Amino acid sequence: MTNHAQPLQETHWAFQPKAIAVAGSILGLVAFWSALPPFTVRSPLVPVLIGVLAIAAGLWAVTRGTRRLGWGAIASGVIGLGLGLLATRSSSGNLHVVFAADLVAQVFVFATPLTFGALGGMVSERSGVVNVGLEGMMLMGAFWGVYGADKGGTWVVGILAALAGGGLFALLHAYWSIHLRANQIVSGMAINFLALGVTGYFFEQLYGNQNIPSGVSTVPNVAIPGIDHMAYLGPAIGDLNLLIWVGVAFVPLSYFILFKTPIGLRVRACGEHPRAADTVGINVYAVRYAAVVVSGMLAALGGAFLSIGFGGGSFTENMTEGRGFIALAAMIFGNWRPFGAWGAALLFGFSTALAYRLPVYSSSAATLFQVLPYVLTLIAVAGVIGRSVPPAADGQPYVKQ
């Protein structure tokens, strides 16, 4: 079948099920959005119509075999329709509090550590090493980032120190799981506890019981000329932290490296079938070591964002508070793909940001919203919207013959 499908596929790309499904997903968002500021449509008809359109697009795509994206569009349509309907019935004053333009900025703030973490986890697992140690590597990045910025006098040193800290722990994880062939989950958990201990110890030793002195150099915000004073766009994206933009840039960058370069092909080969890679002369150990170390460095950037990015030059014990694990969930939810992982990170960031604002309506609903990332991850792992498929050799130590 596949042999002869070539000439048939020359329909215009916009009419392919994939494109329709993506359009449906976006329509679902629009259904909700239409009832929110700045549009604040008050008639329930609009979100309902747009939502139905999204569901229809999803169904069309599903019947044509694009199941994962199609079901995504359907879900997006249903949720958008429902939330849009709710929004039209809510007071517009409340709406303006919850859905102010800086919500977007806040979503990015919450999503950025997850983005770095998820991309990091993806790089490692695509090469075949499960990285449960993201949390610990992130924590290392957070602490050494702020330490470097404090002692070095500039945030650049802080970033370098964070990379070194996260990279070092990643190297440890790589040595355990690649060289010693230890159980990778156990090794990752060991990294997490070790990081908790090491950062706690040095925090105590270097800063006593006092906090990090104020005035530590932090990663600057980027004011985009022209946009920073615009209505809506200004508060949304006009003045975001540099690391947020770096995180956003890393998404397409990692996509191109992983899927469009020889290096990416080799990394993926090691994660799918290391022996096959070995037999064509690829050094599986070297590739995996490199991938794990890069993974730790990415996670560390997420940690640095917490301490010297958005965090404004602070550190507390266990500062990451499980964000490494949520990043792991985002990676799984995103099916080990850069844009998928990013989308999941944004979704999780959105639900966290919303949870901060929903007490306007009801504090219990706000708490409930914080559960959303975990529920979504369970759904993704259970395979309701197309099963998440990890790399075939993910977590398996490679033994040369």
Add this chain to the structure above:
Amino acid sequence: MADESGSVLELQGITKRYPGIVADDRVDFDLRRGEVHALLGENGAGKSTLMNILYGLTKPDEGEILVGGKHVSFSSAKDAIESGIGMVHQHFMLIPVMTVAENIVLGVEPVRDGVLLDERGAEERVRELSQQFGLAVDPTALVSSITVGQQQRVEILKALYRGAEILILDEPTAVLTPQEAGELFAIVRSLQADGKSIIFITHKLNEVLEIADRITVLRRGKRIDTVSRQGATEEGLARMMVGREVLLRVDKAPASPTDVALEVKDLQVVDERNLEKVRGVSFTVRRGEIVAIAGVDGNGQTELVEAITGLRRIASGTVAVRGREFEGHFTPRMMIDAGIGHIPEDRHRRGLVLEFNLAENIALHDYDRPPDSKRGWLYPARLVQRAARLIKEFDIRGGGPLTLARALSGGNQQKVVVAREVARNPVALIAAQPTRGLDVGAIEYVHRRLVAERDAGRAILLVSLELDEVLSLADRILVMYEGRIVGEHAAGAGEEEIGLEMLGGRKEAA
């Protein structure tokens, strides 16, 4: 071709020792330009080790490798590839989720714009190669979506893409259907015509005589002899491989079937994906006869056997053992108690617990009843006693009752399964591909044993993908195609006719 100076490859005195065993013992081997040189030997004779050494995956303890007259030393596959050696592994080294082109160029990728993978260029190059050597594959197809035969072509293309002049084919027909094997031989001949030199590893005698120019036989790590195809016979090669006379034809008296032991009626079975795999199969097997089911892999044989032995739920129909009828849901234990013995097609997954010792493996059916256990207590000594008796009776070599099953060779592992199943004195013995992956000596043993059990009055149902095996053992032959029995033949039926039915030929003609 027969010129001595035309050696493209020479192995001199290759020795490789593993703890407790010498895998290769001063083996010499030479390959001439444009020849097909078969490396023949039983499992464990040292063929694979020798080729892994040649392909840089393993380092020899002693010995020299000369490529084109020059001494070389390989420390990885990369070195071997650079010397123009390509290998097609028995278990394909392909990544199912990647395309054919991606698999072929992996490690030596064409690049555009400095850093990007040149996918178009890769596909173009694959197309060129596949035309040049007559290996039809679609470069854009995912490997998971193409047939096993096509996957093998991808493996060959992978080697050719890297500029291989010497191709090692490791047991290349093990996974192929007879038709695909025929296509492979045509490919090998065309590669030969292009001046490629080929090492063809196998333990199948008929293949060697069909394709090879010269044949080197290995036995227990030693090179026994190198002969040219002219004048070589299956019997002679088998003697060299095994080290003694081997009966390639099974000696058996005509069957004298008595009462019906196993009766299957209108059996229908579906698989995990709810696809109909067995579509209304009926047959009987009498005591004292061997009924063989012939067919190409995947035509419902596996599901049929699983249904009869209680391992898979049946959709409808009945299975009767000695007149006792089973329908609906029945368990393996019920079938065992009714008198069915089962030699499963996959002895590692279903036949044995590899991490258990032989005594425990032999007790798998009876561990919970006297004399093995009483009132919930297991008596290990009795397990060991019985195992010791069976090990002797069934000539199981390589270990005692307390040896782990994993430590035994394939042939001896199979003997353990046969011993366990036969020792329970079953009415009907179901043997699913009982000689799969076994070497000549072990095959001979299993065949003789099956005939002996038939003569002892058991009903034998043999399921085999090897037509030769079916023809030499069966008293009656059933041909299975797409879940149905499409033909029935008495012993001595023609190979042609059965072969055609196996491919659904008769249905089309009708």
